[in-house]
Amino acid sequence: MRKPRKRGRIVAALLASVVVLGLFGWGALQLFHVFNGDDGDTKANAAPQSHTCAAAAPTSPALKPMALPQPAGVTMNVYNATPRGGLAKSTADELAKRGFKVSKFGNAPAPYDKKVTQTALIVAGPAAEAAAREAGTQVAGSTVKIDPTRKDKSVDLMIGSAFHTLATPADAAKARVTAANPPPPKAVCTTPTPSAR
Missing domain, CATH: 1.20.5 (Single alpha-helices involved in coiled-coils or other helix-helix interfaces)
Structure with a gap:
């Protein structure tokens, strides 16, 4: 035992x-x-990371929803700001076929000549902002610039070095919806960097 x-x-x-x-x-x-x-359990005991979101600082004033005119209500001047010849006339002819009133075409004025790097720059006064947005639908990647000193209602389309062709009518119709109802600026969210211990 x-x-x-x-x-x-x-x-x-x-x-x-x-x-x-x-x-x-x-x-x-x-x-x-x-x-x-x-502390032996860093992941479990780590303070939850906070995210800070703020509205993006707009590079230009936020665009408001706006009723756009039909092409027949837009008077355009088409200018070639590139070294390539013939772009102003061929583009003006196509825009006229689409119903726009083309007043003038030719080489871009000195402040813009060979200085427009995007597809196109649309320049207009405050009274022609809606017309400028309508014109911008015809060239993908174009930018609208509102000149506060300009009083007339015509729109200048400066053809830039990135231009290849006008948007197709279907793409222009889609761009028209966006131009009439621009989305609000996107919020920018940041995660703070954890401090070193």
Whole structure:
């Protein structure tokens, strides 16, 4: 009867030793993390990252929804601001076929000649902003510039170096919807960078 009791004591002693060694090992690991500046559970205990969202700073005034005129109500001047010849006439002819009133065409005035890098720059006064947006639908990637000193209602289309061809009528129709109802500026969200410990 003594042998089973002795074997039981040995098993109990072994278990106690394993538990004690495990506790020592766990404690040593915790001390290691403390001295290294780590709490041992960085992901679980990390403060949740906050996101800051703010409205994007517009590079130009936000565009408001606006009823656009039909092409027949837009008087356009078509100017070639590129070194390529014949673009003003061919573009003016195509715009006339689409119903726009083309008043003049030719080389771009000196302030714009060979200085328009995008597909086109549409220039108009405040009274012709809606007409300028309508004109812009015909050239994908064009930009509208409103000149506050300009009083007339005509629109200047400056053909730029990136121009290849006018938008297809289908694409122009889609662009017209966007031009009449421009989307609001997108919000910019930032995540703060965690500070080093």
